[in-house]
Amino acid sequence: xxxxxxxxxxxxxxxxxxxxxxxxxxxxxxxxxxxxxxxxxxxxxxxxxxxxxxxxxxxxxxxxxxxxxxxxxxxxxxxxxxxxxxxxxxxxxxxxxxxxxxxxxxxxxxxxxxxxxxxxxxxxxxxxxxxxxxxxxxxxxxxxxxxxxxxxxxxxxxxxxxxxxxxxxxxxxxxxxxxxxxxxxxxxxxxxxxxxxxxxxxxxxxxxxxxxxxxxxxxxxxxxxxxxxxxxxxxxxxxxxxxxxxxxxxxxxxxxxxxxxxxxxxxxxxxxxxxxxxxxxxxxxxxx
Amino acid sequence: xxxxxxxxxxxxxxxxxxxxxxxxxxxxxxxxxxxxxxxxxxxxxxxxxxxxxxxxxxxxxxxxxxxxxxxxxxxxxxxxxxxxxxxxxxxxxxxxxxxxxxxxxxxxxxxxxxxxxxxxxxxxxxxxxxxxxxxxxxxxxxxxxxxxxxxxxxxxxxxxxxxxxxxxxxxxxxxxxxxxxxxxxxxxxxxxxxxxxxxxxxxxxxxxxxxxxxxxxxxxxxxxxxxxxxxxxxxxxxxxxxxxxxxxxxxxxxxxxxxxxxxxxxxxxxxxxxxxxxxxxxxxxxxxxxxxxxxxxxxxxxxxxxxxxxxxxxxxxxxxxxxxxxxxxxxxxxxxxxxxxxxxxxxxxxxxxxxxxxxxxxxxxxxxxxxx
Numbered sequence: 001x002x003x004x005x006x007x008x009x010x011x012x013x014x015x016x017x018x019x020x021x022x023x024x025x026x027x028x029x030x031x032x033x034x035x036x037x038x039x040x041x042x043x044x045x046x047x048x049x050x051x052x053x054x055x056x057x058x059x060x061x062x063x064x065x066x067x068x069x070x071x072x073x074x075x076x077x078x079x080x081x082x083x084x085x086x087x088x089x090x091x092x093x094x095x096x097x098x099x100x101x102x103x104x105x106x107x108x109x110x111x112x113x114x115x116x117x118x119x120x121x122x123x124x125x126x127x128x129x130x131x132x133x134x135x136x137x138x139x140x141x142x143x144x145x146x147x148x149x150x151x152x153x154x155x156x157x158x159x160x161x162x163x164x165x166x167x168x169x170x171x172x173x174x175x176x177x178x179x180x181x182x183x184x185x186x187x188x189x190x191x192x193x194x195x196x197x198x199x200x201x202x203x204x205x206x207x208x209x210x211x212x213x214x215x216x217x218x219x220x221x222x223x224x225x226x227x228x229x230x231x232x233x234x235x236x237x238x239x240x241x242x243x244x245x246x247x248x249x250x251x252x253x254x255x256x257x258x259x260x261x262x263x264x265x266x267x268x269x270x271x272x273x274x275x276x277x278x279x280x281x282x283x284x285x286x287x288x
Numbered sequence: 289x290x291x292x293x294x295x296x297x298x299x300x301x302x303x304x305x306x307x308x309x310x311x312x313x314x315x316x317x318x319x320x321x322x323x324x325x326x327x328x329x330x331x332x333x334x335x336x337x338x339x340x341x342x343x344x345x346x347x348x349x350x351x352x353x354x355x356x357x358x359x360x361x362x363x364x365x366x367x368x369x370x371x372x373x374x375x376x377x378x379x380x381x382x383x384x385x386x387x388x389x390x391x392x393x394x395x396x397x398x399x400x401x402x403x404x405x406x407x408x409x410x411x412x413x414x415x416x417x418x419x420x421x422x423x424x425x426x427x428x429x430x431x432x433x434x435x436x437x438x439x440x441x442x443x444x445x446x447x448x449x450x451x452x453x454x455x456x457x458x459x460x461x462x463x464x465x466x467x468x469x470x471x472x473x474x475x476x477x478x479x480x481x482x483x484x485x486x487x488x489x490x491x492x493x494x495x496x497x498x499x500x501x502x503x504x505x506x507x508x509x510x511x512x513x514x515x516x517x518x519x520x521x522x523x524x525x526x527x528x529x530x531x532x533x534x535x536x537x538x539x540x541x542x543x544x545x546x547x548x549x550x551x552x553x554x555x556x557x558x559x560x561x562x563x564x565x566x567x568x569x570x571x572x573x574x575x576x577x578x579x580x581x582x583x584x585x586x587x588x589x590x591x592x593x594x595x596x597x598x599x600x601x602x603x604x605x606x607x608x609x610x611x612x613x614x615x616x617x618x619x620x621x622x623x624x625x626x627x628x629x630x631x632x633x634x635x636x637x638x639x640x641x642x643x644x645x646x647x648x649x650x651x652x653x654x655x656x657x658x659x660x
């Protein structure tokens with residue numbers, strides 16, 4: 001079997017071999033370990049663990065809050081990127097640097113800061129609590145922590161694409177009679193969609209795995225605000241290794257399926273770049 | 289739709305992009321805005337479109353002041369140098385965009401929109417390519433899609449910003465011809481910006497030559513080519529020989545040789561402008577300029593000859609059609625007497641001209657009678 005055509009530039013086999021080995025060592029083997037460990041239990045036992053209410057609600061909470069936070073970040077992060085690309089204002093450089101802080105900060109710090117703000121006696125929480133709005137120690141708090149963690153992923157993936165977007169496209173749309181909203185909906189968003197999905201996927205993936213910032217603000221009440229990664233840690237502390245790996249494996253499978261779906265969407269939104277590549281004809285050939 | 293521009297001014301920071309521009313364009317004309325980069329031609333086009341706003345002055349479409357009318361309601365077709373096609377839409381969707389974004393009653397039904405888009409694709413000779421994406425087309429095809437898209441809204445005015453600038457020479461030539469035919473078919477008032485004088489002369493009814501934010505000359509192709517209003521225009525339209533000369537005792541003198549009689553009471557230093565194609569071999573008894581032939585180079589249908597004026601060492605270039613009987617007379621190292629068939633003389637005031645203070649004024653022009 002051969003799937004390479006002869007090339008003047010050598011190195012394909014070496015590069016492919018290296019990639020497979022590296023990927024195996026760093027990603028595949030450790031992840032496979034999760035499944036092997038989980039397989040120590042019988043199918044019935046695995047099934048029982050997965051169906052237990054505590055595990056189900058932890059998984060639902062983790063994926064639900066990550067999805068909501070990623071979606072919100074996709075919308076508001078894009079707005080932030082838009083403002084950074086299109087407008088100049090005093091302190092822009094400073095704000096631009098601040099966007100990256102969630103990358104650099106130990107996430108526990110963020111968790112503690114947010115908890116201090118939103119707890120019932122915090123700066124913000126003390127005004128919200130009398131209104132009956134509780135943020136810290138509820139899923140809403142988790143979403144806020146994930147918004148903080150995920151923002152730079154969206155801003156940094158969308159920004160370069162926005163920057164490269166020709167202003168002429170908008171001018172062309174306006175000259176053809178499109179309103180501003182039509183221009184955004186029909187011209188800008190479709191060109192932005194692939195990078196927006198990437199940013200969304202990154203923010204989502206980060207949100208699912210986030211631990212440090214969430215455990216402080218979540219309050220970790222089983223069935224209410226206990227995230228799946230925390231549940232794994234709890235199981236480990238109880239020396240229930242197999243139980244921990246079952247939850248971990250479930251997270252892996254769900255995350256993989258969701259990222260796969262997002263990637264497919266992305267490929268679909270890029271379809272105009274790849275489909276029928278070979279059909280392009282020179283000027284003369286296209287005349288009929 | 290005729291267009292009138294009234295005292296248009298535009299400033300970018302310290303840079304005066306447009307300085308008091310007045311221009312009238314008749315309905316149905318095909319106009320070239322020609323000038324070097326930074327001359328303000330694109331800014332002027334964008335102001336007419338409504339993509340840019342003038343600091344002062346007014347733009348009228350058929351007598352109506354359009355300054356307050358926003359871009360999307362001006363009903364102009366604008367074609368960009370780099371096409372600005374919507375990459376995620378098929379060619380047909382690109383072309384029909386202007387119809388699809390119409391609101392309510394004014395939007396035709398889907399079938400009509402589709403038919404109209406296909407008609408336009410026929411018009412620009414891209415029938416059958418409606419389902420392609422822009423990246424699957426060549427540059428020339430893309431620019432034709434951009435044109436079809438602009439024509440879809442039945443524009444009052446078609447504006448093209450260096451439309452062929454990104455294309456290679458052969459495609460550019462084809463598209464020029466094609467645009468000319470399209471203009472004849474549709475009759476839409478059309479303005480295009482170019483820095484290519486050949487393109488301007490070949491395509492336009494009238495040429496507007498711009499320089500430093502001002503209009504240097506407006507006229508038909510014949511007018512601007514045959515009677516350039518200033519050395520600048522002369523320089524810009526095709527290649528030119530500039531020869532320092534002197535006016536003395538009713539004669540035009542170059543390097544000590546009296547080369548032509550010149551009636552007029554002016555004396556002093558002048559600059560003589562003559563195009564390479566306006567130089568021919570003179571009879572021995574005729575007045576003319578004696579030069580030494582340096583080298584002869586055939587380039588396609590034109591023979592280019594480099595000659596030198598002996599006393600000053602200045603080099604001139606001469607262009608002769610390859611079948612012309614003069615060709616035989618150009619032999620390297622030989623002396624030939626050149627006749628200046630057509631030339632312009634401008635007063636030379638070198639320092640002031642170099643500093644841009646002064647435009648040298650035209651002293652006169654000579655067109656020799658060919659039958660002698």
